[in-house]
Amino acid sequence: MRVVFRDKSWELEGKMTVKKMLEQVGVIPVTVLVVRNGKLLTEDVLLEPDDEVKLHAVISGG
Amino acid sequence: MKCNKCAQRAVFTMRHYKLSLCETHYMEWFVSHTGQTIQKYHLLRPDERVLIAVSGGKDSLSLWDVLIRLGYAVDGLYIDLGIDGGFGYSALSHQKIDAFMAGHPETRLHVVDLAAEYGATLPQIAGRKRRGREKPCALCGLIKRHEMNRIAQAFGYDVLVTGHNLDDEAAVLFSNVLHWHTGYIARQAPVLEERTGLARKVKPLCRAYEREVAAYALIRGIDYIYEECPYVEGSRTLMYKGMLDQLEEEAAGTKLQFYVTFLHAKKDGFFRDEEALVELHPCDTCGQPTIAPGSCAFCRIWKEPER
Ligand code: SF4
Ligand SMILES: [Zn+2]
Numbered sequence A: 001m002r003v004v005f006r007d008k009s010w011e012l013e014g015k016m017t018v019k020k021m022l023e024q025v026g027v028i029p030v031t032v033l034v035v036r037n038g039k040l041l042t043e044d045v046l047l048e049p050d051d052e053v054k055l056h057a058v059i060s061g062g
Numbered sequence B: 001m002k003c004n005k006c007a008q009r010a011v012f013t014m015r016h017y018k019l020s021l022c023e024t025h026y027m028e029w030f031v032s033h034t035g036q037t038i039q040k041y042h043l044l045r046p047d048e049r050v051l052i053a054v055s056g057g058k059d060s061l062s063l064w065d066v067l068i069r070l071g072y073a074v075d076g077l078y079i080d081l082g083i084d085g086g087f088g089y090s091a092l093s094h095q096k097i098d099a100f101m102a103g104h105p106e107t108r109l110h111v112v113d114l115a116a117e118y119g120a121t122l123p124q125i126a127g128r129k130r131r132g133r134e135k136p137c138a139l140c141g142l143i144k145r146h147e148m149n150r151i152a153q154a155f156g157y158d159v160l161v162t163g164h165n166l167d168d169e170a171a172v173l174f175s176n177v178l179h180w181h182t183g184y185i186a187r188q189a190p191v192l193e194e195r196t197g198l199a200r201k202v203k204p205l206c207r208a209y210e211r212e213v214a215a216y217a218l219i220r221g222i223d224y225i226y227e228e229c230p231y232v233e234g235s236r237t238l239m240y241k242g243m244l245d246q247l248e249e250e251a252a253g254t255k256l257q258f259y260v261t262f263l264h265a266k267k268d269g270f271f272r273d274e275e276a277l278v279e280l281h282p283c284d285t286c287g288q289p290t291i292a293p294g295s296c297a298f299c300r301i302w303k304e305p306e307r
């Protein structure tokens, strides 16, 4: 699957949960929203190998 | 994972409330939770004329949307600082606000164009000042505060609303505690009461996690400016937010508890607001209340000789 975050992206092998995916790319879960096809995903959702997910940064500088 | 209120798939989990909700129920929850914050801290009364400071970002646009849904009459104020950053930051922010307003013809937007009004953009004026050269943020804060108050007074708004969320408030509190800025700590609150010449200021999102606001904006389809102001890079606030996020990841609810227990301690009289006792007098240039003798800090920005 392909994971996109700002100007970075990763290619990950196989199926895994959102939680596992965040662990693999090393992003702290509370700092992002995970979006697939414009829809928000909870941490337990199982991602398929051909999924493309976007990480949406939550924090702004303010 | 199922929604805690219906059979639909949950899209968002709030570990700190042990609550997972579907799109519909999350939208409902967020609006009513903001309404509860407004009640709890006596922020707004139903008949008041409200002015919201909007930046084009997710917090101010989401809050505007929520306040309208709660039935308040809310107009917007956009302060065009003339920041470019290589991608037209200010212009793009303004576009996002116009797009939002197109869906809300009942609202009105006040625009203060700094360059047109005072002859210089924020980057220009910052370049001339010793204290603005490194980072214009202190000047920016000063300008925004002054102009928000000026427009609120000039057009007779009862109350000024800003989109500060829980993460903003927790980061400020964290910083103030680290440095024991007791005066600032005493004044940090969801509502700053009105004083002669100063409009009341309120923060209805003070109990809303930044993550909750972002989820609301995303589900609601609010098109906001995702890019940051170019000057935010390396800011202390961002650093503190990052640290608080690490704590939050370890123990859900940390940020909320940090802020809410602070408000309780304050209510119990742990911090005394010295500033409330300080005499203010009108600035001899603009008339806004100030502690400085003569002109207020804002008016001095435009008067000081260039160096
Ligand atoms: S980052 Fe600094 S300059 Fe940019 S909007 Fe915020 S306070 Fe103003
Ligand atoms: Zn539901």
Ligand SMILES: [Zn+2]
Binding pocket: B283, B284, B285, B286, B287, B288, B295, B296, B297, B298, B299, B300
């Ligand atoms: Zn003045």
